[in-house]
Amino acid sequence: MNANRNVDLLSAIGQADLISTDVFDTLLLRTYRSERSRILLGERRFSRLLAKRGCQIEPDLLADARISSQRLAFRELAMRGGPGEVRLMEIISRQLEMLSLPDSLVGERLRIEVQIEKSSLFANRALANFLRTHRRPGARLIAISDTVLPADAVAELIQHFHGPGLVDRVYTSADQRLTKRDGDLFVAVARAENVAPEKIAHVGDDFIADVQSPSAVGISAHYLPRPRYRRRIRAANGASTEAGRLLRRGMRSKRRGSAPAIDGAYSFGRSVLGPIVAHFCLRIWLYAREAETADNAVLCKNSCAKMNL
Numbered sequence: 001m002n003a004n005r006n007v008d009l010l011s012a013i014g015q016a017d018l019i020s021t022d023v024f025d026t027l028l029l030r031t032y033r034s035e036r037s038r039i040l041l042g043e044r045r046f047s048r049l050l051a052k053r054g055c056q057i058e059p060d061l062l063a064d065a066r067i068s069s070q071r072l073a074f075r076e077l078a079m080r081g082g083p084g085e086v087r088l089m090e091i092i093s094r095q096l097e098m099l100s101l102p103d104s105l106v107g108e109r110l111r112i113e114v115q116i117e118k119s120s121l122f123a124n125r126a127l128a129n130f131l132r133t134h135r136r137p138g139a140r141l142i143a144i145s146d147t148v149l150p151a152d153a154v155a156e157l158i159q160h161f162h163g164p165g166l167v168d169r170v171y172t173s174a175d176q177r178l179t180k181r182d183g184d185l186f187v188a189v190a191r192a193e194n195v196a197p198e199k200i201a202h203v204g205d206d207f208i209a210d211v212q213s214p215s216a217v218g219i220s221a222h223y224l225p226r227p228r229y230r231r232r233i234r235a236a237n238g239a240s241t242e243a244g245r246l247l248r249r250g251m252r253s254k255r256r257g258s259a260p261a262i263d264g265a266y267s268f269g270r271s272v273l274g275p276i277v278a279h280f281c282l283r284i285w286l287y288a289r290e291a292e293t294a295d296n297a298v299l300c301k302n303s304c305a306k307m308n309l
Contacts, residue, residue, distance in 0.1 A: 012201035012220045013134050018193050020219075021167075022180075022204030023145040023154055025226050027127060028161055032230070033120045034238030039063055042116045046109055050101075057099060069094040083184050085173040088113065088148040114153050123161035127203070127224070132166065141166065144189055144202070146173045146180045146209055169193075181206075183213040190217075 013019055021027050033041075043062035050057055073086040073094070092109045096102065135141055145154055151170040158167055171189050178184040190197050197218035204210025205226050214221040 009130070009201070009203060009222045010134055012222060013131070013139075014136055015199075016136075016201035016220065017139055017199040018190075018195040018201075019131060019135055019139055019141045020144050020186075020189070020200055020202040020214075021127070021131065021141070022202075022206070022210050023143050023158065023170075024121075024147065025205045026203065026210075026224060027124055027143060028121045028157060029124050029226070030230070030234070031120050031122065032233045032237055034234045034241060036067075036238040037241040038116050038120055039066055040241055041119075042109075042112050045112050045115070049108065049112070055101070062095070062099070065095045065098045066091065069098065083179065083182055084177050085146070085179055086148050087150070087174045089150070091148065110153065113149070114156060117149075117157055118160055121157065121161065125162075128162050128166060140168045140193065142189070142193070143167045143170045144172075144180060144185065145170070146185070148174050151175045180204075180209040180213055183217055186214045186217050186219055190219075 024030060040059065040063050043066060044059040047057055047059040047062055069091045070086070073091055077084050077086055089106055089110060092106050093103055096105055096109075131141055143154065143158060147154065149172060151172045151174075154172055155167070155170040158170065171185065171192075173179040173185055176185055176188055178188050180186060186197070186200075186202070190200060197214075198220075200214075200219045201222065202210065202214045202219050203222045203224055205224055207223060207225070211221045211223045
């Protein structure tokens with residue numbers, strides 16, 4: 001941690017009744033593994049679990065369903081325009097429904113997600129030790145995160161890397177349906193903890209979500225950015241992961257042989273239009289499922305156009 005930042009943070013912590021820390025890339029640091037890589041690793045484990053139960057589904061197909069469900073969920077949230085957050089359990093539930101898998105598998109897929117996170121993170125021991133050493137007696141320490149994960153999963157990750165007792169409570173945007181980035185989550189946390197904003201000190205790595213937003217509601221915010229090159233390396237890892245997926249898909253297509261001959265309207269519809277219509281209908285269904293969670297939802301041609309359907 002930077003020496004000047006240490007002095008400012010030390011002063012704030014010494015006066016705070018509540019200390020708040022961001023989680024990912026702050027209290028828990030990410031390795032160079034990208035989100036796309038983590039998703040594919042998770043779907044490989046999930047594919048093996050399904051195979052043991054007599055259901056053979058390729059990891060890439062599971063990943064395609066997961067990515068499609070996640071992308072549409074975030075698009076719907078953006079279109080809604082109000083506060084909210086996407087929940088991983090809802091993404092997984094839609095992924096399973098797309099593949100006609102039972103919803104009872106949601107919990108097991110979530111556990112796989114947590115296992116992958118445990119292999120993709122490492123402890124920021126310098127920050128944890130700083131917070132342990134300098135929090136004044138009686139001051140609570142909480143973790144607050146904009147994430148699709150539920151609070152109990154994030155709490156499990158923190159305990160896995162830092163042991164028990166570091167944080168008193170975890171708040172996530174997925175559980176609260178409010179975000180740090182919009183500032184609403186900080187207001188809700190201050191109310192839940194019964195602490196005035198000016199008595200809260202927050203630390204995090206995102207300038208908007210962890211500095212501007214809490215500062216706007218009166219919280220003492222402290223910026224601990226991660227090196228930009230780490231994000232670039234993760235982006236490169238994501239690109240290489242996706243390139244590998246496309247290469248494997250191409251090799252599978254090549255092994256299946258050349259495209260079927262098209263000798264009439266029926267074969268053209270079956271081989272060309274059929275997959276296009278099926279994909280189009282799938283995306284409409286995904287959007288409609290997301291729209292069901294919004295008040296006064298209406299599915300219309302204009303809505304589909306905005307969602308790139």
